[in-house]
Amino acid sequence: MLANTDYGTETEQSEQPGHEAAGPSRATPLRADDLARSLPGGMVRVFAAKEHIYREGDPATHVYRVEAGHVCIYRGLPDGRRQIVSFSYPGDFIALGAIRRHSASALAGAKTHMRSYPLAGLQEIARHDAALGLRLYAAVSEELAAAHDLLMTVTHRSAGERLAAFLLALSRRNSRCGENEREIVLPMTRTDIADFLGLTIETVSRTFTKFRIEGLIDLEQCILVTICDLAALEIAAGNGVSARERLELAS
Amino acid sequence: MLANTDYGTETEQSEQPGHEAAGPSRATPLRADDLARSLPGGMVRVFAAKEHIYREGDPATHVYRVEAGHVCIYRGLPDGRRQIVSFSYPGDFIALGAIRRHSASALAGAKTHMRSYPLAGLQEIARHDAALGLRLYAAVSEELAAAHDLLMTVTHRSAGERLAAFLLALSRRNSRCGENEREIVLPMTRTDIADFLGLTIETVSRTFTKFRIEGLIDLEQCILVTICDLAALEIAAGNGVSARERLELAS
């Protein structure tokens, strides 16, 4: 679950790893690949949709890299409420932060291929290879920054701002991956989005239709979002002009 | 800002580092000391109340350890809204997650002594000493788990649950440090608490008085909280027995 989606704030200047954000996407292309290179090739396992890769509290045995599909990382409260902490896409690592036990659960959102690296081997290497330790450190640091961004977004922003920020994060992820930044495919359900943004499905749904009516987006089959007015969406997210201007005025 | 305050959920079993929580306090006594031992002795600097140690976006130059006083780590939104990400107490490290730039600001809440360690030196050591890299990795991983806990608490719990969880976290911290677990000193203002829990000062204040009226706590000068009924506070936090029982009754 390498984080990298510059969510809310815009403080960052293009390549500034420390400040990547609580995105629903990830990929941290550089570092993740970096990490992959220093890891011994692992086994690939396939998980069915809604199958758990691991659960909160399980002893940590492996670190995984998503090869295909997508994964929800979440924390649960005993009464069933849950908080999705990140969505992981192909190329992303998950379970990096687990030292002894997993502090969150990982659930395949669809049929998902995961390459797994035994933790024991990883730690063995890290004991000798200082560079790997540093890389792990960097990777988790990014996740931390992402978690802080998500925290910021979820606690201090309205439903509309949250959803707008979410869509923009996915859009940015797309352009980073060379895909269309205006056509967003939502592989996750409304429930997942709600649990990520700290809202209910109803509110998510209503906010989607509100955006559609206002002409910010187009919706097809609940799965495909087309951004019609990127600038307006930025404003709806609360980053909009104000933030940009502040940066420009400050410099 | 080494996290360690087992906030909300009670999934954890006493010594299970991966799952320490988004506490307002910290201290991770073991690891922090551990880390301190492998660091070269740094310079001590004194910061006045409300003085920034660093700001979001600043180039990261040092890692700090709180020697006396306390520090708020926060993220800000352009419009002034802010989210306190952690309160750091003596013994805690801050700025560990910053690789190139600080992803959050650090503000002294009172006159505060900070021991600072130049980042360059730290990285230099880590390049050779694999153990240090691993320690940094572990430390940041704990912070990450803490951030996730805070996220959980702040998004899915009511004002009462949040404040109760906050007080309990401080109480636990006290007992870990050998202090009275029923007498809690709040060095931070209501505004700080509000910005940490994602509420307004008014709501924080009202919730305090509600707890006082219900006999859960006593309040003196806004600074000193005495916990009268620990069990009831646990229940108010949503951890207590209730959650368990509710599940059992439901099934």
Next chain:
DNA sequence: CGTCGACTTGAGCAAGTTCAATACCGGTGG
């Protein structure tokens, strides 16, 4: 064609925010 799961939409409600007034505390200066 019917059923199931996921999504949408509506109406009423409750929790927390906002705005505004008041109280409290420590420090300063007449």
Next chain:
DNA sequence: CCACCGGTATTGAACTTGCTCAAGTCGACG
């Protein structure tokens, strides 16, 4: 010594947002 002041906390009343509950829609699949 007391009055005043600024910053902080408390309290009240109106308002807003998003939640809850409930009904209805849509599309896939057997």
